[in-house]
Amino acid sequence: MNEMHHEIIIAGMGGQGVMVIGQLLAHAAVLEDKNVVWFPAYGPETRGGTADCTVIISTNEIGSPVSSAPDTLIALNQLLLDKFAPTVKREGLILVNTSLASPPKDRPDCKIVEVPANDIAKEVGNPKAANMVMLGAYVELAKPVTLDSIKASMTDVLPERYHHLIPVNCLALERGAQLVS
Amino acid sequence: MTDKKLMKGNIAVCHGAIAANCDAFFGYPITPQNEIPEKMSELMPQHGRVFLQAESEVAAINMVYGAAAAGKRAMTSSSSPGISLKMEGLSYIAACELPCVVVNVQRGGPGLGNTLPGQADYFQAVKGGGHGDYRLLTIAPWSVQECYEFMPLAFDLADRYRNPVMVLMDAIVGQMIEPVELHANFEIHEYPKPWATNGARGRARNIINSLWIDSAVMEDLNNRLQAKYEQARRHEVRLWEYRTGDAELILVAYGSTARICRTVVDMAREEGMPVGLLRLISLFPFPEREINALAKQGARFLAVEMSAGQMVEDVRLAVNGLTDVGFYGRTGGSVPTPAEILDRVRETLHKPPVMSTQARREVS
Numbered sequence: 001m002n003e004m005h006h007e008i009i010i011a012g013m014g015g016q017g018v019m020v021i022g023q024l025l026a027h028a029a030v031l032e033d034k035n036v037v038w039f040p041a042y043g044p045e046t047r048g049g050t051a052d053c054t055v056i057i058s059t060n061e062i063g064s065p066v067s068s069a070p071d072t073l074i075a076l077n078q079l080l081l082d083k084f085a086p087t088v089k090r091e092g093l094i095l096v097n098t099s100l101a102s103p104p105k106d107r108p109d110c111k112i113v114e115v116p117a118n119d120i121a122k123e124v125g126n127p128k129a130a131n132m133v134m135l136g137a138y139v140e141l142a143k144p145v146t147l148d149s150i151k152a153s154m155t156d157v158l159p160e161r162y163h164h165l166i167p168v169n170c171l172a173l174e175r176g177a178q179l180v181s
Numbered sequence: 182m183t184d185k186k187l188m189k190g191n192i193a194v195c196h197g198a199i200a201a202n203c204d205a206f207f208g209y210p211i212t213p214q215n216e217i218p219e220k221m222s223e224l225m226p227q228h229g230r231v232f233l234q235a236e237s238e239v240a241a242i243n244m245v246y247g248a249a250a251a252g253k254r255a256m257t258s259s260s261s262p263g264i265s266l267k268m269e270g271l272s273y274i275a276a277c278e279l280p281c282v283v284v285n286v287q288r289g290g291p292g293l294g295n296t297l298p299g300q301a302d303y304f305q306a307v308k309g310g311g312h313g314d315y316r317l318l319t320i321a322p323w324s325v326q327e328c329y330e331f332m333p334l335a336f337d338l339a340d341r342y343r344n345p346v347m348v349l350m351d352a353i354v355g356q357m358i359e360p361v362e363l364h365a366n367f368e369i370h371e372y373p374k375p376w377a378t379n380g381a382r383g384r385a386r387n388i389i390n391s392l393w394i395d396s397a398v399m400e401d402l403n404n405r406l407q408a409k410y411e412q413a414r415r416h417e418v419r420l421w422e423y424r425t426g427d428a429e430l431i432l433v434a435y436g437s438t439a440r441i442c443r444t445v446v447d448m449a450r451e452e453g454m455p456v457g458l459l460r461l462i463s464l465f466p467f468p469e470r471e472i473n474a475l476a477k478q479g480a481r482f483l484a485v486e487m488s489a490g491q492m493v494e495d496v497r498l499a500v501n502g503l504t505d506v507g508f509y510g511r512t513g514g515s516v517p518t519p520a521e522i523l524d525r526v527r528e529t530l531h532k533p534p535v536m537s538t539q540a541r542r543e544v545s
Binding site: 023026027030035036037038039040041043063064065066067068069 | 297520
């Protein structure tokens with residue numbers, strides 16, 4: 001396996017599925033025998049508060065679970081985009097959910113990828129799958145894991161009551177990937 | 182694919198407790214440790230053991246007191262403010278020389294604080310916490326794997342020393358998800374407990390008590406406790422040294438902060454700075470001799486904590502004025518990043534500061 005190291009921050013409002021796409025990445029990394037740490041930060045609210053998680057995927061042993069400057073930010077809304085965009089590593093990658101946020105103007109060094117995630121999610125038939133669209137786009141761009149490993153992780157990561165949504169989630173993932181390929 | 186499972190540190194604690202043959206769990210909910218009682222409510226009955234959600238933290242620790250007195254392996258878990266409520270009970274348990282395990286998933290404080298990571302309960306954990314001259318043997322995991330493996334260790338130490346053991350975590354260690362191997366490869370010792378109050382039929386009755394009016398009796402108890410802690414100081418110091426051999430500056434840290442510092446050491450070495458890490462695994466007993474030996478070789482120290490400076494006091498006592506001991510800390514739920522600790526390392530070694538990402542961008 002070639003050496004690789006990815007540090008990703010995923011951020012949005014509670015209820016947008018920030019934590020779950022981070023966990024899908026983590027699970028997919030284990031399927032591919034890579035080292036991974038997932039670490040969340042959120043307030044006491046179930047919905048409406050801010051939520052972010054850090055995912056570090058590496059072929060090397062992982063020291064710090066905390067990232068000084070992530071190479072990628074996946075931002076699901078404006079508030080968290082504004083908060084985390086300045087922390088992204090120089091010439092890093094910023095994925096913006098343009099259904100809810102406008103791309104940052106003060107990071108010309110970064111590759112900014114615009115994903116109208118909520119709109120695409122509506123098109124595939126599940127407005128809540130905007131997180132999956134973002135994840136699909138990220139995996140296609142950075143290839144920390146394969147899209148197949150993400151799909152294979154769905155049954156383990158999602159609670160059983162959401163298993164009926166797996167086909168539409170996979171569709172949303174693919175639409176996200178197609179957008180950037 | 183390996184046989185590794187992904188789980189939170191809190192969940193791994195539960196599997197570790199089951200592997201350690203924990204008989205009874207008593208707890209009360211508080212974030213960021215809620216996964217522990219939640220998972221225990223499932224696992225303990227499955228294994229024919231006791232799970233009880235108490236009406237308060239105070240009730241839970243006193244249930245642990247009772248179960249431990251009856252010779253059972255008992256534990257509780259909580260987070261900072263909840264642990265404070267347990268301190269009276271812990272003093273009684275220590276005075277009665279009863280074994281038990283307490284898990285503290287520390288949050289930002291003081292007061293009710295927040296549910297984010299903190300390490301500001303260090304003094305409370307290692308200096309006793311409640312009233313009187315007693316100590317908790319304290320160990321601090323830094324990975325999900327260790328959350329699993331330190332539970333059998335904690336129960337073993339508790340039984341061997343007949344003393345409460347604190348597993349000191351924080352919201353990072355408890356909440357982070359990592360691959361873990363639930364290998365069940367532990368040597369679980371059965372300790373005879375002839376002192377247990379488990380029914381006196383056919384033998385003289387046992388008395389578990391911490392009220393001794395006679396000062397001579399009470400002083401004897403104190404001497405016995407101190408002798409025990411001296412034994413622990415001799416035999417139970419646990420630490421991990423990383424690139425300390427030629428280090429001029431040694432970072433001292435525990436738990437998640439030690440993980441962060443390990444990355445700092447690699448970053449510093451890449452820049453040619455001779456930096457190492459002393460990761461404390463046992464916080465009480467504290468590795469006084471080991472730190473003193475490194476100080477005698479001329480190494481300087483930088484204590485890094487998510488507190489306003491607690492462990493650093495013990496480092497300074499161990500160094501005893503031989504070399505400089507610096508401190509870097511964040512408080513209130515804020516977590517130091519590797520880059521900001523590296524900046525402090527450079528400052529300590531009189532290197533020019535690294536330009537922040539922001540500054541670099543403004544220059545370009």
